[in-house]
Amino acid sequence: MLNNVLRRNAGSRSAGFLQPGPRGSTSRVPSDSLSCCVINAGAVFLSLTYILPICCLLIGGCQWTEEPFFRLNLEGRNPSDATPLALEEASSFLRELFGTPSNPKLPPGVALDRQRLERSAGEPVGSLTPQRTASIERGLYRRYCATCHGITGDGAGPAALVMDPYPRDFRRGVFVYTSTIAGAKPAREDLRRAIARGLPGSAMPGYSHLSSEEIDSLVEYVIYLSLRGEVELLLLQYLLDEDEPLPLSVIFKERFIAEDVAAIWAEWDLALNQPEKVVVTPMRADYPPDDATFRHSIKQGREIYLSDRAKCATCHGAEGAADGEQANDLYDDWNYVKRVPLQLRKSDRQIHFMLPLRRLRVRNLREDLFRGGADPKDIYKRIYVGLKGTPMAGVGPSGSVPGALSEEEIWHVVDFVLAISAGQKAIHTPFQ
Ligand code: HEC
Numbered sequence: 389m390l391n392n393v394l395r396r397n398a399g400s401r402s403a404g405f406l407q408p409g410p411r412g413s414t415s416r417v418p419s420d421s422l423s424c425c426v427i428n429a430g431a432v433f434l435s436l437t438y439i440l441p442i443c444c445l446l447i448g449g450c451q452w453t454e455e456p457f458f459r460l461n462l463e464g465r466n467p468s469d470a471t472p473l474a475l476e477e478a479s480s481f482l483r484e485l486f487g488t489p490s491n492p493k494l495p496p497g498v499a500l501d502r503q504r505l506e507r508s509a510g511e512p513v514g515s516l517t518p519q520r521t522a523s524i525e526r527g528l529y530r531r532y533c534a535t536c537h538g539i540t541g542d543g544a545g546p547a548a549l550v551m552d553p554y555p556r557d558f559r560r561g562v563f564v565y566t567s568t569i570a571g572a573k574p575a576r577e578d579l580r581r582a583i584a585r586g587l588p589g590s591a592m593p594g595y596s597h598l599s600s601e602e603i604d605s606l607v608e609y610v611i612y613l614s615l616r617g618e619v620e621l622l623l624l625q626y627l628l629d630e631d632e633p634l635p636l637s638v639i640f641k642e643r644f645i646a647e648d649v650a651a652i653w654a655e656w657d658l659a660l661n662q663p664e665k666v667v668v669t670p671m672r673a674d675y676p677p678d679d680a681t682f683r684h685s686i687k688q689g690r691e692i693y694l695s696d697r698a699k700c701a702t703c704h705g706a707e708g709a710a711d712g713e714q715a716n717d718l719y720d721d722w723n724y725v726k727r728v729p730l731q732l733r734k735s736d737r738q739i740h741f742m743l744p745l746r747r748l749r750v751r752n753l754r755e756d757l758f759r760g761g762a763d764p765k766d767i768y769k770r771i772y773v774g775l776k777g778t779p780m781a782g783v784g785p786s787g788s789v790p791g792a793l794s795e796e797e798i799w800h801v802v803d804f805v806l807a808i809s810a811g812q813k814a815i816h817t818p819f820q
């Protein structure tokens with residue numbers, strides 16, 4: 389396991405794509421994963437070509453891929469700087485806390501739904517019916533998501549390289565299309581929506597054909613992978629940056645669970661279980677507005693959009709055509725860090741990150757493509773709370789911090805955005 393971690397992270401950039409994906413999706417088969425098939429040493433007359441398929445037929449459980457494992461997050465590091473003992477300690481403590489991709493566990497105090505996690509975890513079990521997928525009993529994540537998001541939720545599944553933007557790396561615990569104030573985790577409903585409807589204009593498909601229980605199970609699993617990823621980042625910081633004495637002491641582990649894991653879980657707990665403290669609910673006095681009010685609002689919205697307070701035009705351009713002065717130098721948080729080790733040579737940098745640096749394209753607001761939904765209330769939320777993990781900050785008030793714009797002003801900007809996205813059409817059929 390440890391060797392695998394090292395080998396996979398130390399190899400070329402494409403090493404990331406050799407991780408075991410869903411069964412059948414791995415293009416290269418590591419030779420050691422076939423060792424279970426080589427049982428008939430006496431069969432000297434048969435060539436390997438015959439032995440392997442025959443053995444695999446005889447031993448029903450023989451798999452062509454090794455058991456998937458959670459890959460350590462060494463992004464932004466030089467793997468050879470870390471000692472094997474530190475990596476092994478990190479892997480084994482994380483396994484104690486979170487189990488494996490087939491047998492997830494939860495650290496003490498973390499209240500996620502175990503049944504739902506079980507349903508998403510593991511190798512897919514159950515049959516696909518021609519019409520729908522009602523009888524999937526296990527392995528939802530590997531069946532539907534891992535090709536893009538990776539077994540570990542690192543956003544670097546076998547298909548990720550060709551996508552722009554890349555699939556979300558869940559391990560930072562940051563989600564873009566949310567209804568919660570700056571810094572807060574997403575609400576369950578935000579994740580549910582992204583999974584059920586997809587993110588139009590990106591590779592992320594919608595899964596509305598799944599039952600709501602299946603979608604809820606996937607939501608739970610995404611939260612589990614995120615939480616695990618955040619805990620891992622903190623643990624690696626203690627082990628690799630702060631030189632925590634090894635092997636890890638019982639006292640360290642107990643304190644880590646009681647303080648660090650608990651603090652990360654508390655953020656999730658707030659968004660999941662006390663939404664009234666973090667969720668923004670769009671309210672509008674004149675909703676839906678009549679034509680005249682709407683026209684007037686668009687005019688005001690345009691002025692606010694162009695203003696220094698809102699700064700929309702600096703990225704989106706005066707007419708929303710994605711040609712603002714900052715438009716060509718934007719990165720999301722996942723890619724921004726790849727620019728940091730500039731002192732490193734290019735070849736070194738490739739060792740450090742699974743996927744190459746990619747710029748973030750600012751949205752052309754005239755294309756009528758809203759990943760978080762095109763309803764006025766959706767656009768209100770995007771502008772109010774911003775897009776977390778991107779340079780587009782929210783302009784609404786957040787907790788006790790006053791926003792750059794008032795709620796009323798945000799509605800004017802929403803009307804302006806809708807008007808330029810759909811042209812004149814929006815003026816006549818603006819709201820349902
Ligand atoms: C074909 C590739 C692909 C598949 C399959 C896929 N996704 Fe995604 N997913 C993406 C991409 C690409 C993004 C990022 C889009 C963006 O940033 O606009 C994404 C983003 C997300 C997000 C982040 C939403 C946010 O607000 O930040 C979640 C959650 C998510 N996917 C969950 C899932 C789940 C669960 C599955 C399986 C049921 C799945 N995805 C299957 C490509 C995929």
Ligand code: HEC
Binds near residue numbers: 564718757758760771
């Ligand atoms: C610092 C640059 C920046 C600023 C300032 C900015 N945006 Fe954005 N905006 C972006 C980027 C980048 C995206 C696309 C993000 C992505 O694709 O992941 C985006 C996406 C959007 C979207 C699409 C949301 C969706 O659901 O897909 C809307 C609407 C939007 N911006 C409106 C605004 C408005 C209105 C303002 C001013 C209040 C503003 N933006 C300010 C960079 C910016």
